[in-house]
Amino acid sequence: MAQVAAVRGSGRSERQGLQRTVGFWGLTFVSLGSIIGSGWLLGALTAAGYAGGGGSLISxxxxxVMLIVLALIHADLGAAYPVAGGTSRYxxxxxxxxxxxxxxxxxxxxxxxxxxxxxxxxxxYxxxxxxxxxxxxxxxxxxxLTGPGVVIGILAMALFAFINLGGARWLSDSNTGIVLWKLFVPVLTIVTLLLIDxxxxxxxxxxxxxxxGFHGVFAALPAGVVFALQGFEQATQMAGESVNxxxxxxxxxxxxxxxxxxxYIGLEIAFVGALDPHQLTTQGWAQPIGAGDYGPYYTLAIQSGVAWLAVVLIVDAVISPGGTGLIYVGTTARISYALGLPDALTRVSKRGVPVWSVVVATVFGVVFLAPAPSWQQLVSLITGATAIMYAFAPVSLGALMKNDPDRxxxxxxxxxxxxxxxxxxxxxLIIxxxxxxxxxxxALGLxxxxxxxxxxxRLRARNLDVGRARALRFSAWMWPWQLGLVVLGLLGNYGDGALKIFPDEWDALVVAVFSVVVYYVAVRQVQPTADIAPIVEEDLHDPDRALTATPGV
Incomplete structure (x- = not known):
């Protein structure tokens, strides 16, 4: 491990470290600001379309419940291992x-x-x-997006980058006001619709x-419900910049x-209750407010004669998703910092900002805008990627409790x-x-x-003392896990291409049993304590955390 430490510490004197300037409310608003984004504007409509009125509430x-369990696990990891880009470090x-x-x-x-x-x-919207x-x-x-839509989107991405370049404190401070607004408008919408219509x-x-049935309830989760509730982990991504x-x-x-x-539960209740019963009777749950309408609460406000709420909702349609986008440009940069990318990308400025990581994240976002499919089409894929990210937390914590017991x-x-x-x-199950x-x-992306x-x-040829077979042995469980999910998806009952072989509603039990088996196999493949402790201590005590090393496989 001495060689690992030597490599990981290279360039330490030349680089500024991430600065611990973010307080409790800053971290809370970073997570809450990620949770309340476009999901609140579009999630209720999507959930009702898949699961119906009452079924959407169950979703x-x-x-x-599922994400609160995962949030508790992340809370444990984030407190025990407070480092930047935690989801990749654990x-x-x-x-x-x-x-x-x-x-x-x-x-x-x-x-x-x-x-x-x-x-x-x-x-x-x-x-x-x-x-x-x-x-x-x-x-x-x-x-x-149309041509003008792409241009405006690029300007928005540039604004996100500009704010992030100001530093973590600037990011958290600017986000605080945005999140207070983002919280106020949904609550105002809930109260208004419940009282008026x-x-x-x-x-x-x-x-x-x-x-x-349960099929609709389950299908609604990756179609927008889980996407709306995700984002709590953003506090762990910025743990390396927390004051405590x-x-x-x-x-x-x-x-x-x-x-x-x-x-979100309050929003779904208000949304379903405010729908026009005649529209529901004639068009069903496929089009509860009209075909091609991407502004469900706006439309409901107009139909209910609450013009002032419609105006507020349009303003919020800019602020809420914009605030979430602002946060993700910043945390994406910190993830690249934790990934151990080359020095040119992870070097930070005097303000403690990984500048080029922010720039790269912004460029990727701009490229993503032009050919991107609609919001609804992308949500399932992003939700699946998020669920894979979340899945690493329980197995990591279980393994670390086993082989890093004194933490x-x-x-x-x-x-x-x-x-x-x-x-x-x-x-x-979400995947x-x-x-x-x-x-x-x-699985192909992974x-x-x-x-x-x-x-x-191979190109960097570092840490060649770490044998390939030994290094891969600790991660070998990942391939059967991903292959198993693909096979289960093929035999299952959801999405295009599924063969629908499993009995409906019993398939969840099959996936759950498979998951428990993989969990215990993964926990048994944890690194030895002697390998874990030096890496953790260096991350925790080196303010620069020079994560430029990518040890040989």
């Missing part, structure tokens, strides 16, 4: 740099796509205003409380997750022997419900990242 409650501690890079690569892919996706959602749609359309009828019968319209990470990170994650869950855990996840395998199963087409694409790692390691 939100189920997703909230697997690196447990399973070696190959495992860490695989997790970080997935994290990077989903994070870099979210900022442009939020911009696209904002433009789609603004496009629902009649005068915009007819005179200056920003979105085509299929949901993709509420139809309890909508929850059992067109086929009963859950007209599409052992105390603040876990509390920030838990508070943000609970607030987000309450708000202080300021927050300890309750009932770890139950919640850790359960959290891993929850993440895998499975996303459908076979998304699952095999995600394999691509692993090939990049191998190529980079």
């Amino acid at each position: 939100w409650v189920l997703a909230a 697997p690196a501690y447990a399973f070696g740099t190959f495992g860490g890079f695989t997790a970080g690569w997935t994290t990077y892919l989903q994070a870099v796509a979210i900022a442009p996706l939020e911009v696209e959602a904002s433009l789609s 603004v496009n629902s205003v009649g005068s915009v749609r007819t005179t200056f359309p920003l979105v085509h009828t299929d949901g993709t 509420f139809h309890p019968g909508n929850f059992t319209a067109n086929g009963g409380f859950a007209p599409f 990470p052992k105390k603040h990170v876990s509390r920030a994650i838990i508070l943000a997750m609970l607030v987000g869950a309450v708000v 202080e855990h300021p927050y300890l996840v309750p009932f770890p022997r139950v919640l850790l395998p359960l959290g891993f199963a929850f993440a895998n 499975y419900w996303g459908g076979f087409a998304a699952t095999w694409k995600l 394999l691509l990242g692993q090939l990049i790692f191998v190529l980079a390691a």
Whole structure:
């Protein structure tokens, strides 16, 4: 390990370190600001379309329970290992740099796509205003951006980069006001719609409380529900810049997750209750507010005669997704910092900002805007990538509790022997419900990242004392895991290409059993304590955390 430390410390005197300037409320608002984004504008409509009125409520409650379990696990990890880009560092501690890079690569892919996706959602919502749609359309009828929409999107991405270049304190401070607004408007919408136009019968319209059964309830989760609730982990990505990470990170994650869950469940209740019963009777759940309408709450406000709320919603359609995009440009840069990319990308400025990482994240986002499909089409794929990222947390914590037993855990996840395998199963179920087409694409993307790692390691020829077989042994469980998810998706009942061989509603049990088996296999493949401790201590005590090393595979 001495050689590893020597390599990882190279260039330390030449680089500025990330600065610990973010307080508790800054971390809380970073997570909450990520949770309340375009999902609140579009998630309720999508959930109702898949699961019906009452079924959509079950989807939100189920997703909230699943993600709260995963949030508790992240809270434990973030408090015990408060480092920048935590979602990629935890697997690196447990399973070696190959495992860490695989997790970080997935994290990077989903994070870099979210900022442009939020911009696209904002433009789609603004496009629902009649005068915009007819005179200056920003979105085509299929949901993709027009030329003017792409230009405005690029300007928005440039603004995100500018704010992030100001530093973590500037990012968290500017985000605080945005999040307060983002929280105020959904609550205002809930109260207004409940008081002015509420139809309890909508929850059992067109086929009963859950007209599409459990299949519809489960299918709604990766179609927008989980996407809306994700983002709590952003506090762990910035833990390396927290003034008191052992105390603040876990509390920030838990508070943000609970607030987000309450708000989203309230929004679904208000949305379903405010729908026009006649529209539901004639068009069903496929078009509860009208074909091609990307502004559901705006339309409901106009129909209910609340013009002032419609104006507020259009303003918020810019602020809410914009605030989330702002956060993800910043955290994507910090993920690349933790991935161990070359010095040119991870070197930080005097303000403690990985400048070129911010620039690269912005460029990727701009490239993503032009050919991007609609918001609805992208959500399932991004949700699957997020679920893979979340899945690494339970196995990493279980492995680290086994082979890093003396680590202080300021927050300890309750009932770890139950919640850790359960959290891993929850993440895998979200991937499975996303459908076979998304699952095999995600597995291919993961394999691509692993090939990049191998190529980079060979070209850099560092840490050759780490034998390939020994280094890969700790991460060997990942290939059967991904292959198993692809096979389960093929045999399952969700998405294009699925053979629908499993009995409906029993398939979830099959995925859960598979997940528990993989969990215990993975935990047994953890690195030895002698390999874990030096890497963790260097990350925790080296303010620069020169993560430029990519040890040989």
